[in-house]
Amino acid sequence: MSTYQSHLTVLEHSASSYPDAPVFRVPQSDPSTGQDWSSISYRQFKDDVEFTARYWRQVLKSDDVPEYSVIGLWVSGMTYRDVLNIYGLSRAGYVPQLFSIRLPNPEVVLELLTKADAKALIYDSQFQPMTSSFPLPVHLAIEKGDMTLFTYELPPIRSTSNPDKLVFIFHTSGSTSGSPKLVPCNSRWLDAMVxxxxxxxxxxxxxxxxxxxxxxxxxxxxxxxxxxGSLQHGSCTIQPTKIAFSSEELIDMIHRCQLNRLNQFPTFLSVHLRNARQNPKLLGYLQRLDEIFFSGLPLPQEEEDWAHKNGLNMKNTFGSTECGAMLHAIGGKGRDALLLRPIPGTSYAFVPIDADTQSESGHNTSARMLELVILSSSGDCPHTSLRGNDGHFHTGDLFQEVMPGSYAFRGRNDDWIKSENSLRCDTKAIEDNVRATCGDLIEECIVVGTGRPSPALFVESAPGVDHEKLKRDIIRKTRQFHARRYLHEQITNPNLVIIVPSKSLPRTATKGNVRRKAVEDAYQAELDRIYTSLR
Known part of the structure; x- marks a missing residue:
């Protein structure tokens, strides 16, 4: 009978194997006044997880919440406290349902809690006013030092033999029909992640x-x-002061914390690559790193070429909420270092899409486009509620086979784009809402914003229309729609509505549809200026 590993079995083993090694380095002061970083050992982390587990076990027991219940966690996920709450809830015998703070609408959060049959919610202090009327027990996420000590005996950590046991609930990173979807994760899936x-x-x-x-x-x-992955190898993870940390903070982490493996989304990594062109000291630090890991979006070709020319050890991985990492590159300094291959132990198919779909998706190329499909036999194939009618998971992500068994990402087979945090946004849903609410004010519209903090809306207007008034009218009429969406999906600032002349946006030659990528390329300078002004 198969047994399945989990985050808790990994922690148990690593705390025994590397008890005194640092598992976290956390910031202790303002970087402008000279930063220091404190260490938390594997032994301490395990003890803190179990302390947190006893606390929440007793608190939830007093609420009459049964063991194995789903418990919502609406926190930043960026601090040691948040990790303790996530792992502590699991250790106490509950199933964490994880909400991003980028989903700020309490109505949507409550709907998702209800769909998951959650029995309680633990929330960040910023959400306290929004959760006071929730019809289930709600508790503030507090620091370990503020928790009461309980002596509740925790059961031993064991691998499970039940592949369908629910262990986590995530949510899709983009909204469908006004809300993210639940992503239930079972023990078979988590074992594949490990x-x-x-x-x-x-x-x-x-x-x-x-x-x-x-x-x-x-x-x-x-x-x-x-x-x-870090836990399994006894590695250390640094908590930065913010995700978009400065190049100065990066140098400080390398110098003070011995950072040797930089993990970042391409939008943030690009800042360091650009700065390194004018800063030889920063370039030297980057060249000495064992690995510069990025995921979520491709690097711009110019930056990829510059990194190769300057000997940086680049490594690319492709993944999603539903499946975790799926493809990864060999890495290193060669020109083919960033080509992607399936991670060993997985079972995937690359299925050709038809020529008509390829043309309408804006992929005007003679090369064959392949959709990545996660087969049901693969341990990381997500919950059946997310699979297609054939039982497999169709990612919608397109690739070209550049060399046998090696692939390059070529975008998506739908209208979704990815933001700077690699979170997804359904552009068609936004466009359809604009047409439904503002159809009498506009001729055509298109949403862009790949790699940006939030999307932007291009609108073709009839001659003689007051552009500033049109912007305000669009924001007003679509406000209710955007209020239900993630922050990275929202268009709430008139500056992100760009009015252009009638029939001026680039279109496909066959059906005359506006081409999203061509619009982004044509207006890149203007978009750069707008997003810079909004920082």
Whole structure:
């Protein structure tokens, strides 16, 4: 009978194998006045998780919440406290349902709690006024030092033999029909994550401890996955002062914390690559890193070429909320270093899309486009509620096979784009809402914003229309629609509504549809200016 590993079995083993090694480095002061970083050992982390588990077990028991219940966690996912709450709830015998703070609408959160049959919610202090009327027990996420000590005996950590046991609930990173979807995760899926994370996070030099940096929120799969890998190898994770940390903070982490593996989304990594062109000291630090890991979006070709020319050890991984990391590159300094291959142990198919779909998706190329499909036989194939009618999971992500078994990402087979945090946004849903609410005010519209903090709306207007009034009218008429969406999906600022002349946006030659990528390319300078002004 198969048994399945989890984040808790990994922690148990690592705390025994690397008890005194640092698992976290956390900031202790303002970087402008000279930063220091404190260490938390594997032994301390395990003890803190169990302390947190006893606390929440007793608190939820007093609320008459049964063991194995789903418990919502609406927190940043960016602090040691958040990791303790996530792992502590699991250790106490509950199923964490993880909400991002980028989903600020309490109505949507309550709907998702109800869909998951959650029995309680633990929330960040910023959401206290929004949750006071929730019809289930709600508790403030507090620091370990503020928790009461309870002596509740925790059961031993054991691997489960039940592949369908629910262990986590994530949510899709984009909204469908006004709300994210539930992503239920069972023990078979989590076991596959553990195995894949082991491969992705293997240290370049096993004789020393790997030190990496927080990729994103633990309420999303990216950092959850990377932390699973770090734990298995006894590595250390640095908590930065913010996800978009400065190049000065990066140098400080390398100097003070011995960071040797930089993990970042491309939008933030690009800042360091650009700064390194004018800063030889920063370039030298980047060249000495064992690995510069990025995921979620491709790097701009110019930056990829510059990194190769300057000898940076780049490594690319492709993943999603539903499946974690799926494809990863060999890495290194060669020109083919960023081509992607399936992670060993997975079972995927690359299925050709038809020529008509390829043309309408804006992929005007003679090369064959392939959709990545996660087969039902693969351990990381997500919950059946997310699969297609054939039982497999169709990602909608398109690739070209550049060399046998090696692939390059070529966008998506739908209208979704990814923001700077690699979170998804359904552009068609926004466009349809604009047409439905503002159809009498506009001729055509298109949403862009790949790699940006939030989307932007281009609108073709009839001659003689007051542009500023049109912007305000669109924002007013679509406000209710955007209020239900993630922050990275919202268009609430008139500056992100760009009015252009009638029939001026680039279109496809066959059906005359506006071409999203062509609009982004044509207006890149204006978009750069707008987003810079909004920082």
């Amino acid at each position: 195995a894949k994370a082991n491969v992705v996070s293997t240290p370049r030099d096993p004789r020393r401890q790997d030190v990496s940096v927080w990729l994103g929120s633990m309420c999303h799969i990216g950092q959850t996955f990377m932390f699973l």
